[in-house]
Amino acid sequence: GDSVTQMEGPVTLSEEAFLTINCTYTATGYPSLFWYVQYPGEGLQLLLKATKADDKGSNKGFEATYRKETTSFHLEKGSVQVSDSAVYFCALSDRSRAYGQNFVFGPGTRLSVLP
Amino acid sequence: EADIYQTPRYLVIGTGKKITLECSQTMGHDKMYWYQQDPGMELHLIHYSYGVNSTEKGDLSSESTVSRIRTEHFPLTLESARPSHTSQYLCASSDLGGLAEEQFFGPGTRLTVL
Numbered sequence: 001g002d003s004v005t006q007m008e009g010p011v012t013l014s015e016e017a018f019l020t021i022n023c024t025y026t027a028t029g030y031p032s033l034f035w036y037v038q039y040p041g042e043g044l045q046l047l048l049k050a051t052k053a054d055d056k057g058s059n060k061g062f063e064a065t066y067r068k069e070t071t072s073f074h075l076e077k078g079s080v081q082v083s084d085s086a087v088y089f090c091a092l093s094d095r096s097r098a099y100g101q102n103f104v105f106g107p108g109t110r111l112s113v114l115p
Numbered sequence: 116e117a118d119i120y121q122t123p124r125y126l127v128i129g130t131g132k133k134i135t136l137e138c139s140q141t142m143g144h145d146k147m148y149w150y151q152q153d154p155g156m157e158l159h160l161i162h163y164s165y166g167v168n169s170t171e172k173g174d175l176s177s178e179s180t181v182s183r184i185r186t187e188h189f190p191l192t193l194e195s196a197r198p199s200h201t202s203q204y205l206c207a208s209s210d211l212g213g214l215a216e217e218q219f220f221g222p223g224t225r226l227t228v229l
Contacts, residue, residue, distance in 0.1 A: 034217055038156075043121075043205055043220035087156050093216045103148075103209070103218060108156040 004106035021075040023090035031092040033073040038087045121221035136191045138206030145211035147189040152203040196228045
C-alpha cells in the first residue's frame with residue numbers, strides 16, 4: 001500500500017539556520033503531496049502542496065519540490081525562526097483511489113528553533 | 116468564513132462515562148475523518164465517512180462509534196470511557212473528487228480519562 005517516510009526528529013536548529021526535512025513516499029497511483037504543520041495545542045494546517053511531478057509548493061518561506069524520479073518531497077527553508085518550532089507532517093493523497101483510505105501521513109518531525 | 120470546529124477543546128472525565136466529541140464543518144465537504152494522535156505525534160485514522168449515512172473504520176481499532184446524519188456534522192461517541200482513551204482527537208474534512216483533496220483540520224479535542 002501507499003506509505004510516507006520522514007526523517008526522524010527531533011530536529012534542533014539555531015535561528016537563521018537552513019532547514020531540510022526529508023520525505024519519501026511509495027504510491028501505486030499518481031499522488032498529490034503535502035506538508036502540514038502543527039503548532040503546540042493546535043490542529044494541523046496545510047503548509048504547501050504539489051499535485052504533479054516537478055511542481056514546487058511554497059509558503060511562508062518554505063519550499064518543496066515533487067520529485068517523481070526519487071519519490072521525494074523534501075521540505076526546505078533558508079532561514080528558520082523561533083516561530084517555526086512545530087511538528088511537520090509529510091502526506092500524500094492518491095487520487096487514483098477516490099474511495100477507501102487514500103490519504104497517508106508520515107510520522108511527523110518535531111522542529112525546535114533556538115534563539 | 117468556511118471552517119471546521121471541534122468541541123470541547125479539553126475534556127477531563129471519569130472512567131465509565133459516556134462522551135461525545137463534536138465536529139462540524141461549513142465547507143460542504145463530503146469526506147470527514149477522525150484521527151487519534153498519540154504523544155509521539157503520529158496520527159492514526161480511526162473513522163471516516165464519504166457522506167451522509169456513510170461510516171467506515173480506519174486503520175486503528177477503536178471502541179468509539181461515529182454517525183453522519185448531516186453533511187456538516189460528524190460526532191464521535193465513546194459509550195464507556197477508559198484511561199486508555201486518553202489522547203488528542205482530531206477531526207478533518209476534504210472535498211471528494213477535488214484535484215488535490217487536501218484535508219482541513221479542526222483544532223482538536225484533548226481528552227483525559229481518569
